[in-house]
Amino acid sequence: xxxxxxxxxxxxxxxxxxxxxxxxxxxxxxxxxxxxxxxxxxxxxxxxxxxxxxxxxxxxxxxxxxxxxxxxxxxxxxxxxxxxxxxxxxxxxxxxxxxxxxxxxxxxxxxxxxxxxxxxxxxxxxxxxxxxxxxxxxxxxxxxxxxxxxxxxxxxxxxxxxxxxxxxxxxxxxxxxxxxxxxxxxxxxxxxxxxxxxxxxxxxxxxxxxxxxxxxxxxxxxxxxxxxxxxxxxxxxxxxxxxxxxxxxxxxxxxxxxxxxxxxxxxxxxxxxxxxxxxxxxxxxxxxxxxxxxxxxxxxxxxxxxxxxxxxxxxxxxxxxxxxxxxxxxxxxxxxxxxxxxxxxxxxxxxxxxxxxxxxxxxxxxxxxxxxxxxxxxxxxxxxxxxxxxxxxxxxxxxxxxxxxxxxxxxxxxxxxxxxxxxxxxxxxxxxxxxxxxxxxxxxxxxxxxxxxxxxxxxxxxxxxxxxxxxxxxxxxxxxxxxxxxxxxx
Amino acid sequence: xxxxxxxxxxxxxxxxxxxxxxxxxxxxxxxxxxxxxxxxxxxxxxxxxxxxxxxxxxxxxxxxxxxxxxxxxxxxxxxxxxxxxxxxxxxxxxxxxxxxxxxxxxxxxxxxxxxxxxxxxxxxxxxxxxxxxxxxxxxxxxxxxxxxxxxxxxxxxxxxxxxxxxxxxxxxxxxxxxxxxxxxxxxxxxxxxxxxxxxxxxxxxxxxxxxxxxxxxxxxxxxxxxxxxxxxxxxxxxxxxxxxxxxxxxxxxxxxxxxxxxxxxxxxxxxxxxxxxxxxxxxxxxxxxxxxxxxxxxxxxxxxxxxxxxxxxxxxxxxxxxxxxxxxxxxxxxxxxxxxxxxxxxxxxxxxxxxxxxxxxxxxxxxxxxxxxxxxxxxxxxxxxxxxxxxxxxxxxxxxxxxxxxxxxxxxxxxxxxxxxxxxxxxxxxxxxxxxxxxxxxxxxxxxxxxxxxxxxxxxxxxxxxxxxxxxxxxxxxxxxxxxxxxxxx
Ligand SMILES: [K+]
Ligand SMILES: [K+]
Numbered sequence: 018x019x020x021x022x023x024x025x026x027x028x029x030x031x032x033x034x035x036x037x038x039x040x041x042x043x044x045x046x047x048x049x050x051x052x053x054x055x056x057x058x059x060x061x062x063x064x065x066x067x068x069x070x071x072x073x074x075x076x077x078x079x080x081x082x083x084x085x086x087x088x089x090x091x092x093x094x095x096x097x098x099x100x101x102x103x104x105x106x107x108x109x110x111x112x113x114x115x116x117x118x119x120x121x122x123x124x125x126x127x128x129x130x131x132x133x134x135x136x137x138x139x140x141x142x143x144x145x146x147x148x149x150x151x152x153x154x155x156x157x158x159x160x161x162x163x164x165x166x167x168x169x170x171x172x173x174x175x176x177x178x179x180x181x182x183x184x185x186x187x188x189x190x191x192x193x194x195x196x197x198x199x200x201x202x203x204x205x206x207x208x209x210x211x212x213x214x215x216x217x218x219x220x221x222x223x224x225x226x227x228x229x230x231x232x233x234x235x236x237x238x239x240x241x242x243x244x245x246x247x248x249x250x251x252x253x254x255x256x257x258x259x260x261x262x263x264x265x266x267x268x269x270x271x272x273x274x275x276x277x278x279x280x281x282x283x284x285x286x287x288x289x290x291x292x293x294x295x296x297x298x299x300x301x302x303x304x305x306x307x308x309x310x311x312x313x314x315x316x317x318x319x320x321x322x323x324x325x326x327x328x329x330x331x332x333x334x335x336x337x338x339x340x341x342x343x344x345x346x347x348x349x350x351x352x353x354x355x356x357x358x359x360x361x362x363x364x365x366x367x368x369x370x371x372x373x374x375x376x377x378x379x380x381x382x383x384x385x386x387x388x389x390x391x392x393x394x395x396x397x398x399x400x401x402x403x404x405x406x407x408x409x410x411x412x413x414x415x416x417x418x419x420x421x422x423x424x425x426x427x428x429x430x431x432x433x434x435x436x437x438x439x440x441x442x443x444x445x446x447x448x449x450x451x452x453x454x455x456x457x458x459x460x461x462x463x464x465x466x467x468x469x470x471x472x473x474x475x476x477x478x479x480x481x482x483x484x485x486x487x488x489x490x491x492x493x494x495x496x497x498x499x500x501x502x503x504x505x506x507x
Numbered sequence: 508x509x510x511x512x513x514x515x516x517x518x519x520x521x522x523x524x525x526x527x528x529x530x531x532x533x534x535x536x537x538x539x540x541x542x543x544x545x546x547x548x549x550x551x552x553x554x555x556x557x558x559x560x561x562x563x564x565x566x567x568x569x570x571x572x573x574x575x576x577x578x579x580x581x582x583x584x585x586x587x588x589x590x591x592x593x594x595x596x597x598x599x600x601x602x603x604x605x606x607x608x609x610x611x612x613x614x615x616x617x618x619x620x621x622x623x624x625x626x627x628x629x630x631x632x633x634x635x636x637x638x639x640x641x642x643x644x645x646x647x648x649x650x651x652x653x654x655x656x657x658x659x660x661x662x663x664x665x666x667x668x669x670x671x672x673x674x675x676x677x678x679x680x681x682x683x684x685x686x687x688x689x690x691x692x693x694x695x696x697x698x699x700x701x702x703x704x705x706x707x708x709x710x711x712x713x714x715x716x717x718x719x720x721x722x723x724x725x726x727x728x729x730x731x732x733x734x735x736x737x738x739x740x741x742x743x744x745x746x747x748x749x750x751x752x753x754x755x756x757x758x759x760x761x762x763x764x765x766x767x768x769x770x771x772x773x774x775x776x777x778x779x780x781x782x783x784x785x786x787x788x789x790x791x792x793x794x795x796x797x798x799x800x801x802x803x804x805x806x807x808x809x810x811x812x813x814x815x816x817x818x819x820x821x822x823x824x825x826x827x828x829x830x831x832x833x834x835x836x837x838x839x840x841x842x843x844x845x846x847x848x849x850x851x852x853x854x855x856x857x858x859x860x861x862x863x864x865x866x867x868x869x870x871x872x873x874x875x876x877x878x879x880x881x882x883x884x885x886x887x888x889x890x891x892x893x894x895x896x897x898x899x900x901x902x903x904x905x906x907x908x909x910x911x912x913x914x915x916x917x918x919x920x921x922x923x924x925x926x927x928x929x930x931x932x933x934x935x936x937x938x939x940x941x942x943x944x945x946x947x948x949x950x951x952x953x954x955x956x957x958x959x960x961x962x963x964x965x966x967x968x969x970x971x972x973x974x975x976x977x978x979x980x981x982x983x984x985x986x987x988x989x990x991x992x993x994x995x996x997x
Contacts, residue, residue, distance in 0.1 A: 086886055354928040361921065384914060391911050392988050396576055413903040420910040421881050424874060427917055431851065438844040444952075445934050462934075498882050 021073050022081050023091045027098065028071030034099055035063035038106065040155055044230070045148030052110050052146035059105035066102065085174070086504065092171060093499050095163070096131070096491060103127035103156055110149055121476045125483050130156030132490040133164065133372055135244030135342040135459035136482070138472045142249050147230050150247040154234040157243030158215070161372040162208055164241075164490065169276045169370050170203040172492055206279040214278075215240045218267045225260045239267045242372045244342030244459045251467070252332070252343040261332045261345065272299050272339040274370035294407060298378045299368045306362055307334040310355050317352050338362030340373040342459025344467035356462060360449060363458040364426075374457035374489045376423055383411060383419050425493050430455055433485050440477055450478075454485035511563050512571050513581045517588065518561030524589055525553035528596065530645055534720070535638035542600050542636035549595035556592065575664070576994065582661060583989050585653070586621070586981060593617035593646055600639055611966045615973050620646030622980040623654065623862055625734030625832040625949035626972070628962045632739050637720050640737040644724040647733030648705070651862040652698055654731075654980065659766045659860050660693040662982055696769040704768075705730045708757045715750045729757045732862045734832030734949045741957070742822070742833040751822045751835065762789050762829040764860035784897060788868045789858045796852055797824040800845050807842050828852030830863040832949025834957035846952060850939060853948040854916075864947035864979045866913055873901060873909050915983050920945055923975050930967055940968075944975035 042056035083091070104123035111118035122138045129136045130153050142150060219236035223229060231247055238245045248254035252264060273296050281289045290296055311323075311330035320326040329345065336343040337359035349356045365381045367373025386404045393402065403410040411419075430451050437447035449461030450471070460467040465474070471482060488496055498504055532546035573581070594613035601608035612628045619626045620643050632640060709726035713719060721737055728735045738744035742754065763786050771779045780786055801813075801820035810816040819835065826833040827849035839846045855871045857863025876894045883892065893900040901909075920941055927937035939951030940961070950957040955964075961972060978986055988994055 089886075353931060353934060354925065357928055357934060358925060361925070384911075387907065387911055388915060391908060391984065392991050393993055396579070396988060396991075396994055413907055417877065417903055417907055417910065418881060420907065420914060421874075421877055423914055424910060425878060435844065435848060435851070438847055441842060441844075444843060444847060494881065498886060501882050501886075503883055504886055 020090070022077050023083070023087050023094065024070045024073030025077065025079075025081070026083070026091060027094055028067045028069070028073070030095055031067030031070060031098065031102060032064055033067075034102060034159075035060050035067060037155070037159055038063065038152070041106065041148040041152040044151050045146065048147050048230075050146035050148050051114075052106070052148045054113060055106050055110035056148070058109050059102075062105055063102040088171060088174070089495055089498060089504075092167065092491065093496055096487060096496075100124055100127040100131050103131060103152075106149065106152055110146070119476070121479050122472075125471065125479050126153065127156065128483050128486050129459075130154075130243070130245065131160035131163070132457050132486045133157045133160045133238075133241045133243040133340070133374075134454060134457040134486045134489075135238065136453065136465070136471045136486075137245065138470065138474075138479070140249060140470065140472060142247055143254075145247075147247075151230065151234050151237075153245050154237040154243070154247065157241040157245055158237035161241030161243065162211060164372050165207045165211060165275050165370070166200060166204045167491075169207060170200045172495060203276075206283070207275050210275050210278045210282060211240065214267070214270060218263075221263045221267070222260065225263050226257055227255070227260065235264075236267075238343075239264055239341065240271050240372070242268065242271050242339050242341045242367065242457075244336070244340075246343065251345070252336075253345040258328060261328055264343065265328075265331050265335050268335050268339045268341050269300060269303060271341075272303060272335075272367045272371050272373055274368040275372075276370045277368075294382060295368050295379045298382055299366055299371075302362065302366045302378070303335050303338045304331070306338060306358065306366075307331040310334050310351075310358065313352060313355060319351055334359050334362065337458060337460075338366045340367055340375060340456050340458040342453075344460065347466065347468040349462055349466045349468070356466075360452055360456075360458075360461075363456040364452065374455070376426055379406065380419050380423060382406065383416060384423065387416055387420065422492065422494065425497075426455070429485075429488055429493050433481055433488075436481050437478060440475060442478060450474075450482055451485050454482045455489035457486060457489050510580070512567050513573070513577050513584065514560045514563035515567065515569075515571070516573070516581060517584055518557045518559070518563070520585055521557030521560060521588065521592060522554055523557075524592060524649075525550050525557060527645070527649055528553065528642070531596065531638040531642040534641050535636065538637050538720075540636035540638050541604075542596070542638045545596050545600035545603060546638070546642075548599050549592075552595055553592040578661060578664070579985055579988060579994075582657065582981060583986055586977060586986075590614055590617040590621050593621060593642075596639065596642055600636070609966070611969050612962075615961065615969050616643065617646065618973050618976050619949075620644075620733070620735065621650035621653070622947050622976040623647045623650045623728075623731045623733040623830070623864070624944060624947040624976045624979075625728065626943065626955070626961045626976075627735065628960060628964075628969070630739060630960065630962060632737055633744075635737075637737075641720065641724055641727075644727040644733070644735050644737065647731040647735055648727035651731030651733065652701060654862050655697045655701060655765050655860070656690060656694045657981075659697060660690045662985060693766075696773070697765045700765050700768045700772060701730065704757070704760060708753075711753045711757070712750065715753050716747055717745070717750065725754075726757075728833075729754055729831065730761050730862070732758065732761050732829050732831045732857070732947075734826070734830075736833065741835070742826075743835040748818060751818060754833065755818075755821050755825050758825050758829045758831050759790060759793060761831075762793060762825075762857045762861050762863055764858040765862075766860045767858075784872060785858050785869045788872055789856055789861075792852065792856045792868070793825050793828050794821070796828060796848065796856075797821040800824050800841075800848065803842060803845060809841055824849050824852065827948060827950075828856045830857055830865060830946050830948040832943075834950065837956065837958040839952055839956045839958070846956075850942055850946075850948075850951070853946040854942065864945070866916055869896065870909050870913060872896065873906060874913065877906055877910065912982065912984065915987075916945070919975075919978055919983050923971055923978075926971050927968060930965060932968060940964075940972055941975050944972045945979035947976060947979050 038056055038060045045053040045056055101124065104127040107123045107126060108118065125138055215236055218240055219232050222232035222235055227235065234247050246252065252261065277290060277293055277296060281287055307330045311326045314320045314326045314330060315323060320329060332345055333348050340363045364375040365378065367375060367377060369377040369379040383404060383406060390402060390404060404416060433451045434448045437451060438444065446461065446463040446465060450465045453459055453461040465471055528546055528550045535543040535546055591614065594617040597613045597616060598608065615628055705726055708730055709722050712725055713722035717725065724737050736742065742751065767780060767783055767786060771777055797820045801816045804810045804816045804820060805813060810819060822835055823838045830853045854865040855868065857865060857867060859867040859869040873894060873896060880892060880894060894906060923941045924938045927941060928934065933953065936951065936953040936955060940955045943949055943951040955961055961969065
């Protein structure tokens with residue numbers, strides 16, 4: 018029974034997760050913000066659930082060696098169960114306040130947090146207790162930690178979407194053959210870089226003029242490319258060019274591969290970063306795309322000051338393209354090319370090993386190389402030239418996984434869009450909501466755009482978007498495989 | 508100099524093409540419809556152009572053996588030059604009438620004809636001379652002949668998009684190693700089936716109540732899955748359930764692989780058709796999709812009579828899904844799921860070796876099989892199981908070409924849509940115009956939908972759609988490769 022085998026580990030993860038709720042509890046207690054009664058209850062409930070799962074150890078024994086299949090199952094359970102637990106503080110708080118807040122909405126909000134999507138069904142954020150807002154943002158930062166390990170250690174080991182080619186850069190600390198010690202080693206390295214950059218980001222925001230709470234909250238959602246905010250007006254609330262420049266820099270950093278950063282730090286060689294093809298691809302695409310949009314805005318007279326146009330374009334294009342999802346204004350009023358270009362970038366720009374989602378730049382580079390090879394082959398049919406990434410030849414089987422992943426990604430977007438269309442949602446809203454969710458980016462177009470949010474969706478539509486976020490975060494395949502009969506056959 | 512080497516063959520093709528204009532000339536002369544002076548001039552100009560190209564034979568000699576690269580170049584030149592010649596009768600006729608008709612529009616209309624797209628920039632079709640209408644429709648039928656040879660004999664030989672796997676069914680008459688005799692043999696077989704079915708279709712339309720001219724014209728655009736009509740109201744003009752049923756049957760037949768039909772006829776084994784996986788896939792998807800839409804129409808109360816709903820859904824879904832593009836009504840007023848589902852079908856439903864466009868069912872089947880294999884592999888990493896199509900194992904290199912083609916197809920749609928967005932076209936119009944053009948299908952959504960046409964587009968937008976039709980028809984790669992430096996290097 019594979020389900021029971023993973024329960025003890027799952028239980029430990031849930032119990033550790035309950036401990037993270039002490040952070041917003043401390044804030045609530047310090048600020049006396051009215052949510053101080055919500056967190057203890059949520060912590061208790063989560064811890065009890067973890068303990069119950071952990072008790073499966075009496076059935077399966079203490080020394081279960083987890084297999085690949087257990088790993089897939091564990092990942093799927095963690096990413097469906099933690100949002101459930103994460104919704105407890107929200108549900109309890111709103112119940113205590115007497116405000117109606119459905120389980121559908123609470124689960125959506127928590128999933129949007131942990132998957133670093135940043136879409137919200139809440140309005141009146143500025144009036145929410147600081148601890149509740151911090152919890153939403155902290156969820157994204159925690160989700161980011163999970164994603165780093167998932168992307169660098171777990172998915173490549175499972176070979177999902179050809180991601181085994183991405184770990185080339187981080188092979189240093191991963192000589193161990195066993196699952197648990199390898200993941201532990203990798204996690205330590207990645208998390209130290211993540212925490213170091215996070216401290217720098219929080220400090221920069223605070224020095225740039227944010228309140229301490231806002232600095233922490235926005236650091237949480239910048240480093241995780243999450244994009245939730247404590248204000249209804251998102252980053253537009255601050256109306257501060259300084260803060261926008263700081264955000265631009267840290268969003269660009271966070272769009273890179275944290276395993277690459279770790280190796281560069283460990284080997285004291287920052288040049289490695291600049292020489293990495295994927296890193297350069299991500300930066301050139303995001304900055305180059307911003308410059309293009311800035312020129313468009315100037316040419317069409319949307320913004321007249323060049324520096325203003327550059328900063329505004331950089332902030333919004335990098336924010337959407339890096340799957341963060343902050344906004345300083347309603348960019349859907351820009352010429353129609355711009356918002357769709359930004360949404361397109363969100364699907365391809367971020368690096369593997371970042372907290373971003375979508376196809377990832379490494380896969381895009383492989384696709385372009387493969388396309389070039391196909392072109393050559395149609396002219397010189399007998400020519401054999403391998404596709405290279407970071408100096409390693411990539412075999413056809415892996416390339417097939419990479420291209421297959423991209424098609425699965427496209428198929429998921431089409432399938433979920435068609436599902437939303439069945440509920441009579443207009444095409445551009447449905448399409449953009451699905452893309453924004455699958456890319457864990459956040460805002461779409463129309464009612465779900467930067468000037469609106471996901472509040473107006475029906476329960477059915479909300480669940481479709483929740484599923485989209487989950488699929489995007491788990492690179493689709495590793496979640497879908499749970500629903501194949503083959504997975505459950507011995 | 509590769510360009511000169513192909514000119515003699517190109518010249519012959521252009522001269523033969525000029526001869527096909529005798530058909531509308533004869534009609535114009537019989538009907539005395541006012542276009543009788545347009546065709547002789549067009550024939551003379553086309554013939555002269557062909558003769559000029561043919562004269563290159565004095566430079567390159569008579570016995571040039573064409574190589575793969577010459578084949579690619581020839582295909583590209585044929586599909587850009589013939590629309591140019593095909594536009595002569597239209598340009599001359601409208602000039603003689605004193606009506607303004609730009610070269611951009613004429614080239615678009617001719618390209619739309621020969622690529623069997625069926626989008627039109629003309630209104631007032633019912634008032635046009637019968638011979639001009641017949642020429643537009645005849646162009647589609649001629650284009651269909653070209654496509655059959657292209658799809659079954661030429662592209663597979665060039666290995667475009669993995670299409671070499673599709674010819675498995677038609678290996679009978681293709682034992683010759685040399686390019687010209689092999690193509691000739693294949694063409695003979697395919698065209699005899701095409702002509703036979705065409706005669707049956709024309710007869711059925713005529714017996715069903717169409718005038719002789721309409722029967723021929725609509726046969727031309729049914730068998731080629733072209734969809735042009737002699738009436739502004741398309742098939743809605745006839746308001747005849749009988750004719751709609753006839754069209755449904757022949758559109759379904761024409762969505763299948765003509766090489767398969769030829770083998771079935773040659774071996775006197777109709778069972779081969781039913782046993783072909785791709786043929787079944789195409790039919791099940793088109794008919795099943797129609798039934799689904801019929802149920803949706805009934806459930807939402809759009810149509811109340813079940814048989815009426817079934818026929819209306821079948822006609823419009825099969826028409827769009829098979830890339831024909833006829834309409835009996837404005838289906839964009841149906842629940843939003845239906846038109847987008849139909850547009851989606853147009854990208855995947857038709858068989859390789861039909862006159863349809865898009866990704867083709869064979870590639871979709873390969874993708875599904877590959878997806879299933881990837882799923883199995885993530886559970887059992889060491890399992891090796893080949894992907895099979897029609898009983899043959901497909902190697903990874905070919906699969907890579909197939910998946911690569913699909914991504915190139917997706918990339919083309921995204922790239923051309925973004926280009927149209929730069930001209931401030933609304934997203935759904937731009938997206939649907941590109942998809943309708945790349946799939947050689949015809950109508951999109953909004954202004955370019957079944958109730959409108961492509962007349963309102965700017966010149967820039969018209970050229971983008973013209974390029975989209977050409978790219979879709981030549982399976983993208985075989986045209987794009989002409990623009991790589993590698994192609995022109997010795
Ligand atoms: K986000
Ligand atoms: K068509």
